[in-house]
Amino acid sequence: MSISYIDTDILIIGGGAAGCFAAVEIYKRAPTCKVVVMEKAHIERSGCLAMGLNAINAYLHAGQTPDSYVSFVERHFEGIIRRDLVYSIVKGLNEAVKDVEEMGLPIEKNEDGSYKVRGKRSIRIFGERLKPILAEAVQRTPSQVLNRVVATNFIYDGNRVCGAFGFGVRNGVFYVIRAKAVIVATGGASGIYKPNNTGEARNLLWYCPWNVGTGYAMGIRIGAEMTSFENRFVALRVKDVNAPTGTIAVGTRSKQINARGEDYLERYYQHLGGNKCLTHHRLLATVEEKKIGRGPCYLDTTTLNEAEERRLKEDFLNMNPQIVLLWANKEMNPRKKPVEIQGTEPFVVGGHCQAGYWIDVERRTTIPGLYAAGEVAGGAPKKYVSGSWVEARIAVITALEDIKGVVLKDRDDEAILREKTRVFSPLTKKTGLSPVMARERLQKIMDEYAGGISMNYALHEERLLEARRLLKSLKDRMGDIAAINNYTLVEALECIDRIDVARILVEHLIYRKETRWACYQTRLDYPEKDNSRWLTFVNSIYNQNTDEIKMVERPLSS
Amino acid sequence: MSIFIDENICNGCKGLPEARCERICPGDLCYRKENLKAAIRDQSACWTCACCVKECPVQAIELKLPFQICSNGSSLKVRLRHDKTIWTVWDAEGHQEEFFIQARSLKGD
Ligand SMILES: Cc1cc2nc3c(=O)[nH]c(=O)nc-3n(C[C@H](O)[C@H](O)[C@H](O)COP(=O)(O)OP(=O)(O)OC[C@H]3O[C@@H](n4cnc5c(N)ncnc54)[C@H](O)[C@@H]3O)c2cc1C
Ligand code: SF4
Ligand code: SF4
Numbered sequence: 153m154s155i156s157y158i159d160t161d162i163l164i165i166g167g168g169a170a171g172c173f174a175a176v177e178i179y180k181r182a183p184t185c186k187v188v189v190m191e192k193a194h195i196e197r198s199g200c201l202a203m204g205l206n207a208i209n210a211y212l213h214a215g216q217t218p219d220s221y222v223s224f225v226e227r228h229f230e231g232i233i234r235r236d237l238v239y240s241i242v243k244g245l246n247e248a249v250k251d252v253e254e255m256g257l258p259i260e261k262n263e264d265g266s267y268k269v270r271g272k273r274s275i276r277i278f279g280e281r282l283k284p285i286l287a288e289a290v291q292r293t294p295s296q297v298l299n300r301v302v303a304t305n306f307i308y309d310g311n312r313v314c315g316a317f318g319f320g321v322r323n324g325v326f327y328v329i330r331a332k333a334v335i336v337a338t339g340g341a342s343g344i345y346k347p348n349n350t351g352e353a354r355n356l357l358w359y360c361p362w363n364v365g366t367g368y369a370m371g372i373r374i375g376a377e378m379t380s381f382e383n384r385f386v387a388l389r390v391k392d393v394n395a396p397t398g399t400i401a402v403g404t405r406s407k408q409i410n411a412r413g414e415d416y417l418e419r420y421y422q423h424l425g426g427n428k429c430l431t432h433h434r435l436l437a438t439v440e441e442k443k444i445g446r447g448p449c450y451l452d453t454t455t456l457n458e459a460e461e462r463r464l465k466e467d468f469l470n471m472n473p474q475i476v477l478l479w480a481n482k483e484m485n486p487r488k489k490p491v492e493i494q495g496t497e498p499f500v501v502g503g504h505c506q507a508g509y510w511i512d513v514e515r516r517t518t519i520p521g522l523y524a525a526g527e528v529a530g531g532a533p534k535k536y537v538s539g540s541w542v543e544a545r546i547a548v549i550t551a552l553e554d555i556k557g558v559v560l561k562d563r564d565d566e567a568i569l570r571e572k573t574r575v576f577s578p579l580t581k582k583t584g585l586s587p588v589m590a591r592e593r594l595q596k597i598m599d600e601y602a603g604g605i606s607m608n609y610a611l612h613e614e615r616l617l618e619a620r621r622l623l624k625s626l627k628d629r630m631g632d633i634a635a636i637n638n639y640t641l642v643e644a645l646e647c648i649d650r651i652d653v654a655r656i657l658v659e660h661l662i663y664r665k666e667t668r669w670a671c672y673q674t675r676l677d678y679p680e681k682d683n684s685r686w687l688t689f690v691n692s693i694y695n696q697n698t699d700e701i702k703m704v705e706r707p708l709s710s
Numbered sequence: 711m712s713i714f715i716d717e718n719i720c721n722g723c724k725g726l727p728e729a730r731c732e733r734i735c736p737g738d739l740c741y742r743k744e745n746l747k748a749a750i751r752d753q754s755a756c757w758t759c760a761c762c763v764k765e766c767p768v769q770a771i772e773l774k775l776p777f778q779i780c781s782n783g784s785s786l787k788v789r790l791r792h793d794k795t796i797w798t799v800w801d802a803e804g805h806q807e808e809f810f811i812q813a814r815s816l817k818g819d
Binding site: 203 | 776
């Protein structure tokens, strides 16, 4: 197999929301800068935005201030967020949205041209084509886009990230890309836990099934500090098709009801705030209703009129066409039958929650030369798509400044050979340990011992210690994972990355001995929130040589 | 099943180095068989995202839900125009509903 050597100024890994925005931003600010975008799929339809979006969930409407916005996010995350990061995002939201509107994104407006208020912090968009629109903007720049090239590891000299390695799925080529700065924007991680759909429907997930946490894993392996993996995200979604409930709840003001038709939040969960409760308490209440025997729970859509039903379908076609297929069925019509909701399996994401790289406010990770933006960056929950764009902009500004005077590192042929051997070794194996077997093993361990769906998301020490042990032995088997073609080779590499992410996740879950975010992180053995001890960030640093994971705490204001 | 490819309609994107559905699938699931007809390598890996459905110029691909979660056999197809997306949804009885949705603002909007 051949090797392709490419040198560039800035390498962007992941051409999703953040990655595409970053590429466009670099050329606005530094037209002569050389940029490579390395994308696992094709930037026209990749990552979370592949299906499209119907709303921008983070926007600063008139009447809100950055301070009120930051306080809202802080309240929803039980007091733990990086205020500095969230603040820097909020300040840039409206400008970033304007930029994407100018690229061609249609946004719902009032007659005076201002954006219509959808929810307190959101606007309605017609975003089926959002990803192609972003990709076209990238294609108008001179950036070199490498589609179907999967990043496998950073080029790291023990001190600095000097580029990355990649595998070309189409051509089988091994890529060695040297760069003065690397921006990682590979999104979060799905497929760590057993999903609620199985068999033929196993990938009908909410989160993009091909964002598997490789960006986290690459950072973990070189000892980058990670934060808040224990702040998992479990989404309350339309059962089976995993369509976001917000489209219905915000769009039509439908109430959550239980199997008896009761407005259960208002009736039984006043202590959590009733209908005004936090996002994770909505989920908690729904899980509780199920346990008590008052489930299933629903969004009551039976009061909608025909025009509202049609509008709702249009909104979903822009983001989740699956639900419209479900509704194309007399018994499932939302005006006749309320829409059933349930929790998904847990995900590790930095866009809804805050798992990710520990970064400074300029988006530098703890490893020189490496910057993070979007879902892969930690500490700033509720950033969503628009916050990911803002982070991309900030990372670009910092990287452009930092690369002044930096020269490309000499090629290290030994390191290249080592990584090439690692990447291609599954193709040389014939043991019969397939990526499917490895993935299913991982998902079973995580589901049963690290608070998956079958455990109603609950955690406790004994099970977590078992998860730790089982994951270690699963990792030790990865030397036997076999692939028969390029497609299964990518699946094999994904398994290895997911296991690295899962091991860090379990250490975070063991470490935080309190219950901070119900369902996302419920400890049966420490059921209370303990502000006197745990108003702190839980971070981790992995040492690849000793296979040790060091846990560290960081104060809230750092 | 999540997508159904009608081999009678698929023209194999003749002349292109890579079929359009193959080029676009975010999970790298579509490919061309030796007879130049498109196929999906693993139905269970499909996200049901409809990207391939949108990309096919002759509407050879239909989106369906796996039987496990919906047994009624509804389906949909999509046509992309520069500034709008046209959806056709069929229910189990074959009743059809169409949607014309703005997808891009034109210059001067
Ligand atoms: C179904 C769904 C609906 C959503 N709805 C909304 C909404 O309505 N409003 C809103 O504001 N937000 C919404 N979000 C959140 C929003 O989409 C994300 O926050 C945003 O896309 C994150 O941007 P990102 O660049 O970090 O990740 P992505 O946009 O997912 O980009 C990551 C990119 O990295 C690539 N990649 C992954 N691994 C590798 C690798 N090893 N090598 C190379 N490339 C790699 C992926 O292919 C992908 O292109 C939604 C998310 C989902 C999943
Ligand atoms: S629906 Fe999406 S995931 Fe499934 S084959 Fe088509 S493009 Fe790929
Ligand atoms: S895009 Fe359509 S015509 Fe082209 S190969 Fe795929 S299914 Fe066939």
